[in-house]
Amino acid sequence: RAGELALAEMRRKHNAPLKLLCRLAAEAVLSSPSGVLPHRDIIGQLPGQVLRTSGGARLLLRRPSLDEYVLLMPRGPTIAYPKDISALLMMMDIHPGDTVLETGSGSGAMSLFLSRAVGPQGRVLSYEIRDDHHSLAKKNYRHWRSAWELGHVDKWPDNVEFILKDISTAAADMKSVTLDAVVLDMLNPQCALPVVHPSLKQGGVCAVYLANITQVVDLLDRIRSCKLPFLCERIIEVTHRNCDAAETNCSVPYIARPSHWQEAHSAFLTKLRKFRPLLS
Template sequence: MHRPRARPVRRRRAGRRSRRGATPSFPAPGRSMRVWRALRRAAASSSSSSSFPADGKPRRRAWETSLSPLERVRRLLPPEEAAAVARGAAAAALEPPQARPEKEEEEEEVPLVAPRQALVGAAGPRSGPFRAGELALAAVPRKNNWTLKVLCRLAAETVLSSPSGLLPHRDIIGQLPGQVLRTSAGKRLLLRRPSLDEYVLLMPRGATIAYPKDISALLMMMDLHPGDTVLETGSGSGAMSLFLSRAVGPTGRVLSYEIREDHHNLAKKNYRHWRSAWQIGHTDEWPDNVEFILKDISAAAADLKSVTLDAVVLDMLDPQCALPVVHPSLKQGGVCAVYLANITQVIDLLDRIRSCKLPFLCERIIEVTHRSWSVLPAKLKHNKSSHMVGTQENIEEPPQNEYEEIHIQDEAVLKESEYNESLSAAAETNHSVPYIARPSHWQEAHSAFLTKLRKFGPLLS
């Protein structure tokens, strides 16, 4: 009587476990498959009545909530691009089978983010290889981890001369930027297009230029926008004029006054060389929006009467002489940024503003300093890098006596620093690469004081 009662209980428990999601174990394979199919049909029939709740929307089961890769990508895209992807997928599903392979090959070439990339590319991307007439910058490695930069204008019959050897320009023309080439002496050179700050530092100069770190701070002070009109006093070598030209854009205007003829001609030449090289190496055109004027700013009051200035930048020995001339044309609330080398010049400027009762308020006086760091692998004897001692995963472990000799050499070179000795000890146990991090020997120290003056209106009655 006991055995017939126990069998239905075990069957009932097995069925309950199968409905909960656990896989029941049955002795016979054929019988287990039939029972499993019967349970699936019973679950489907029982859940069909409850698939539509009171709100009228069907419930999604656990196996129905997984998303396809296309749906996951579609949720990350903006609504317009997601709708475009959905329309493309629906159109592909309605195509006949014989036309789908060609369509799929075309869609492989165009990624899902093609509209966004097209908007980025419309801003004027750079063309591919170097061409004759544009500027190229060669990075020459030197001793003690120094890098020498050589700027040249490419010509088919010219040769690039560097301390690492000679390299004909015809070997550079047609190559992509970022390519490493070898000179006649077998040394390697990295060729690329120069940025604007690199061109400013390497271009011919007569007067001392305003350094890019200071120019960037001056541009933030003036808060320039495309279409603004800016006055510059002291063209110098043309460094500030180039940055102002890019800041105001094609619809803006830059008036650059210079009293010395040699500086005036050099600034025009550097500006013209950069524009011509830009047009060759880029698809867009650098704006021709700088007007170089050879004239003393103190005698230009009549020329500025019909001009409304959004900002003024003064780079001259006595900027207080130019303030009475430029302030009537500067709009109310506009900024006058002054570039001065000595703090005594700043004091003279503020004293002139106070004594002459000029409508300028001094908001900031700053200097910009950068601190460069060197993070390099530790050097062994004979100028060999410690990364030659690889990890255990990629090379075999060297013999014990050979590694001890390398470690002794490493300690002989780096024994003056406890930090380097700890790195060497870590390298011995883990076979890792020890690094040295320290401030660079050459630091960009003080270059100028930047003064921000803002024009204000009279008091209201």
């Protein structure tokens, strides 16, 4: 339908598939390296249809998954990649109905996954200090929700509150909320911990996304020096390596081998657990 998001996938012999994301409109065209395809030829087709471009290339048309959308949507800052987001969600053990705080809305990738995880009865508070990032995150979230509702019976929950504010100045906001989990994606997360930890439930998890290990060391040093009630349970990085399976003309129909390309280091993920200090 017009207004929906469509993903066109072109298979290439020796490279990863080329994926193109578009929002369908009757008068628009999808441009690819091998020709164009009018949107009117896509509208009305069922997902999974293969169509040809003006240059004869075959495109597989379908709806994008959420991880594909966040990789292809407009972005300002670098997003948290889906491989890392899935690990962060497991760290925090989020359930439907939870209230989660996010600092660093960025382009809205984490916000979308949190929105799905907490469900219609849950709530996500997403703080961002930069106006351009704040606006882009809201726009990407709104575009996904509107496209989802055109192609699905159930509505995507409207459960993310985007807040343009420095989290280090939000102590008054935190007094009125109880948090089940916290995720920090910012340059200096140690500045946010004194503000958010009183609102985090006892035993709750604060997951921190940091680009380099020296930032992790600075974070842990601040927790120690300020005697904040957090225990560091894990520090991990997530890597994905694909495998290729190619057809052959000999007695063995397929040859499988590790791909030369992999999704390597993108961040260090730190799991902090709030504990109750022993009484002296």
